[in-house]
Amino acid sequence: MNPAARALGLKPGVAVADARAWVPHVAVVPLDPEADAADLKRLADWATRFSPLVAIDGADGLMLDIAGCAHLWGSEARMLADLDRHMRSFGLHHRSAVADTIGAAWGAARFGAGPNQIVPHGEQRAALSELPPASLRLPEELCAQLQRLGLKHVADLCALPRAALARRFGAVLMDRLDQALGRLDETLSPLLPPPQCYVRMDFAEPIVQRADIDRALDLLLKRLTEALRPHESGPRKLDLSCYRLDGETQRLSIGTARASLDAGHLFRLFEEKLDQLRPEDGFEAMRLSGREMERLNAHQRDFEAGGAVRHDLAPLIDRLSNRLGEQAVHRFETRESHIPERAVRRLPPLAESPRLHWPKAAQRPVRLLPHPEPIDAIAPIPDDPPVQFRWRHVLHKVRAAEGPERIAPEWWLPGEQDAEIRDYYRVEDADGRRFWLYRAGLYQATPAPRWFMHGMFG
Amino acid sequence: MTARIDLAQLKQRIACIPALRPEARAAEGRLSTGLPPVDAYLGTAVAPLGAVHEIAGHGGDEEQGAAGAAFLALTLKASAPTGWIAWVTQESDLYAPGLAAFGLDLRRLILVSTRRDAEVCWALEEALRSRCLAAAVAEVGALSLNATRRLQLAAEQAGIPCFLLRRWRTQQLAQQQRAQPIAAVTRWRISPQPHPRVSDQATVPELGPAHWRLDLWRCRNAAAASWIMEFDHADQQRVTAFPVPVAAALADRSISPAPAAQPEAEQATATLLRFG
Numbered sequence: 001m002n003p004a005a006r007a008l009g010l011k012p013g014v015a016v017a018d019a020r021a022w023v024p025h026v027a028v029v030p031l032d033p034e035a036d037a038a039d040l041k042r043l044a045d046w047a048t049r050f051s052p053l054v055a056i057d058g059a060d061g062l063m064l065d066i067a068g069c070a071h072l073w074g075s076e077a078r079m080l081a082d083l084d085r086h087m088r089s090f091g092l093h094h095r096s097a098v099a100d101t102i103g104a105a106w107g108a109a110r111f112g113a114g115p116n117q118i119v120p121h122g123e124q125r126a127a128l129s130e131l132p133p134a135s136l137r138l139p140e141e142l143c144a145q146l147q148r149l150g151l152k153h154v155a156d157l158c159a160l161p162r163a164a165l166a167r168r169f170g171a172v173l174m175d176r177l178d179q180a181l182g183r184l185d186e187t188l189s190p191l192l193p194p195p196q197c198y199v200r201m202d203f204a205e206p207i208v209q210r211a212d213i214d215r216a217l218d219l220l221l222k223r224l225t226e227a228l229r230p231h232e233s234g235p236r237k238l239d240l241s242c243y244r245l246d247g248e249t250q251r252l253s254i255g256t257a258r259a260s261l262d263a264g265h266l267f268r269l270f271e272e273k274l275d276q277l278r279p280e281d282g283f284e285a286m287r288l289s290g291r292e293m294e295r296l297n298a299h300q301r302d303f304e305a306g307g308a309v310r311h312d313l314a315p316l317i318d319r320l321s322n323r324l325g326e327q328a329v330h331r332f333e334t335r336e337s338h339i340p341e342r343a344v345r346r347l348p349p350l351a352e353s354p355r356l357h358w359p360k361a362a363q364r365p366v367r368l369l370p371h372p373e374p375i376d377a378i379a380p381i382p383d384d385p386p387v388q389f390r391w392r393h394v395l396h397k398v399r400a401a402e403g404p405e406r407i408a409p410e411w412w413l414p415g416e417q418d419a420e421i422r423d424y425y426r427v428e429d430a431d432g433r434r435f436w437l438y439r440a441g442l443y444q445a446t447p448a449p450r451w452f453m454h455g456m457f458g
Numbered sequence: 459m460t461a462r463i464d465l466a467q468l469k470q471r472i473a474c475i476p477a478l479r480p481e482a483r484a485a486e487g488r489l490s491t492g493l494p495p496v497d498a499y500l501g502t503a504v505a506p507l508g509a510v511h512e513i514a515g516h517g518g519d520e521e522q523g524a525a526g527a528a529f530l531a532l533t534l535k536a537s538a539p540t541g542w543i544a545w546v547t548q549e550s551d552l553y554a555p556g557l558a559a560f561g562l563d564l565r566r567l568i569l570v571s572t573r574r575d576a577e578v579c580w581a582l583e584e585a586l587r588s589r590c591l592a593a594a595v596a597e598v599g600a601l602s603l604n605a606t607r608r609l610q611l612a613a614e615q616a617g618i619p620c621f622l623l624r625r626w627r628t629q630q631l632a633q634q635q636r637a638q639p640i641a642a643v644t645r646w647r648i649s650p651q652p653h654p655r656v657s658d659q660a661t662v663p664e665l666g667p668a669h670w671r672l673d674l675w676r677c678r679n680a681a682a683a684s685w686i687m688e689f690d691h692a693d694q695q696r697v698t699a700f701p702v703p704v705a706a707a708l709a710d711r712s713i714s715p716a717p718a719a720q721p722e723a724e725q726a727t728a729t730l731l732r733f734g
Contacts, residue, residue, distance in 0.1 A: 365553055433524075
């Protein structure tokens with residue numbers, strides 16, 4: 001419903017047939033709630049240029065917590081004017097309001113006199129008094145009820161005794177009223193986790209060139225790290241938001257294994273990803289924010305790697321895991337399990353001394369297939385290794401063998417109740433290659449036992 | 459146009475190349491395998507530690523590289539006794555308990571998983587240039603000469619070894635690529651060998667120690683050489699190697715597949731060397 005339609009007297013809720021009868025040339029566009037929601041999400045992303053705390057409000061609204069942000073524009077009025085200018089350039093009709101409380105801003109934006117309102121500090125009651133009760137974010141039935149009783153303005157409600165109101169209309173009304181007037185606290189649930197620190201930069205002219213983006217990022221990193229240095233803590237995750245002229249927001253994220261305030265190192269981590277940015281007509285602002293703050297540990301001594309203080313491993317790990325994925329870099333640790341594939345697990349690379357204990361007597365292969373592969377094996381004697389087997393289309397004749405080593409399933413684990421016992425054999429083929437095979441289940445003539453290849457000794 | 463060569467001047471210029479100075483050469487580490495006869499041979503050759511070393515499985519081990527990984531574990535223990543080791547691989551079949559049997563300290567091992575061949579070389583170069591490692595290893599199939607030159611340069615500057623453990627997905631790929639030139643200072647080939655035993659027994663015999671044939675088929679300033687390596691899983695402190703007689707080694711200098719069987723009489727005459 002655009003203002004032109006509204007001016008002709010159409011209202012939301014009017015049937016299409018009635019509207020056509022009323023205004024024959026009305027253009028009807030089918031409602032697409034999913035597309036609308038997606039667009040609203042995009043708009044919310046874009047709105048993070050005004051404040052990091054942005055929440056989606058219903059199907060058609062955005063809430064921004066601009067506490068401490070407005071001064072970047074000079075004043076709240078100038079911030080609102082900037083918002084207005086951008087929304088117009090996107091071709092969007094909008095109403096907005098700034099107020100001390102979420103409730104007051106909501107009511108003023110939706111029911112206020114003008115499209116861009118600023119409720120002065122502490123003036124919520126005055127701003128809302130002439131507005132209908134619906135501006136208090138009340139359920140529809142309650143609004144209708146109040147309407148019937150002749151309570152047409154918020155001022156009428158305020159004039160009534162609280163106890164009577166609460167008894168008659170329930171706690172919802174009182175809570176909403178208190179929230180709007182600032183007597184009850186209310187917080188936003190923002191879309192993105194709130195950053196613990198951030199710096200932003202607006203450009204007089206939109207930037208397109210890679211060299212300019214590099215310079216801006218370098219400056220942002222230096223400002224952020226300088227600001228954090230006195231606190232002796234640093235972020236483990238950094239997000240770079242680039243606000244494009246057409247309202248699109250592009251985001252790059254990096255993570256570090258350990259908090260770092262080395263601007264050069266952080267820049268190199270971002271550098272790998274800067275190619276993903278598509279500036280098109282240019283970025284008008286950039287914001288760098290940090291999450292997961294951790295205390296800095298200036299003196300990293302590496303006792304495990306031979307005792308001497310060696311160069312720090314963290315920069316290498318950061319570079320590798322930012323390009324290859326966070327799971328790509330890891331270390332081994334043993335677990336108390338006899339099942340070979342479960343006896344070893346992956347640990348983050350900088351984990352403290354991993355446990356490494358396994359029975360020395362057990363001979364284990366250098367290579368273990370992630371999934372045991374079925375093989376065609378001929379084993380004429382029960383509980384004896386096969387005399388030959390076919391694995392990956394190649395026939396191997398067994399020249400020597402040792403076994404069995406029986407490994408029982410860990411039946412107490414979920415999903416393991418039906419697992420079979422495994423009898424492992426180490427075998428050497430005619431070429432001298434050594435393999436680790438097992439038979440699933442106890443030996444029985446029928447059905448034929450199933451054999452699997454599990455590893456290679458060399 | 460003819461260039462006038464001043465011999466004295468040339469000598470002076472050569473003397474200025476830091477890598478060629480005798481004292482620089484003496485100061486840098488040497489590649490060591492922990493196998494005395496092999497190390498004695500390497501002592502006579504130019505096998506600096508800070509260089510690219512290639513290890514390739516052979517005789518059926520081209521795809522899995524299991525024998526190669528075992529030999530690499532021994533070499534890492536001897537060549538990089540302290541410090542971090544990065545191991546770049548595309549597969550997820552490296553098994554820690556098996557490596558530990560060859561004496562590799564797994565607390566020092568950092569695994570790096572990649573998805574593409576191109577990423578392997580990138581990750582390896584990053585690792586070499588990071589200056590925080592004692593050695594870098596990559597399991598890799600196809601390699602270009604240029605890529606290995608870059609790695610060689612990085613390894614030389616860092617002064618740490620860069621081991622390329624070759625693994626090919628098929629035998630055909632292995633045959634096409636294993637002889638292609640790469641910028642490696644040493645190129646090793648390791649192939650499983652059948653245990654010398656009486657084969658006409660009614661029952662299946664016990665395994666006994668594992669045997670591998672180790673070929674150093676390219677080495678700067680040294681002739682190719684071959685050894686038989688023996689490893690006893692039951693007694694993990696005992697790894698032995700004895701040289702394959704020169705005639706056999708020379709006969710095998712071509713890149714054609716290694717002879718499948720070693721004459722057992724020759725092995726019997728070779729001295730067994732003990733490694734503790």
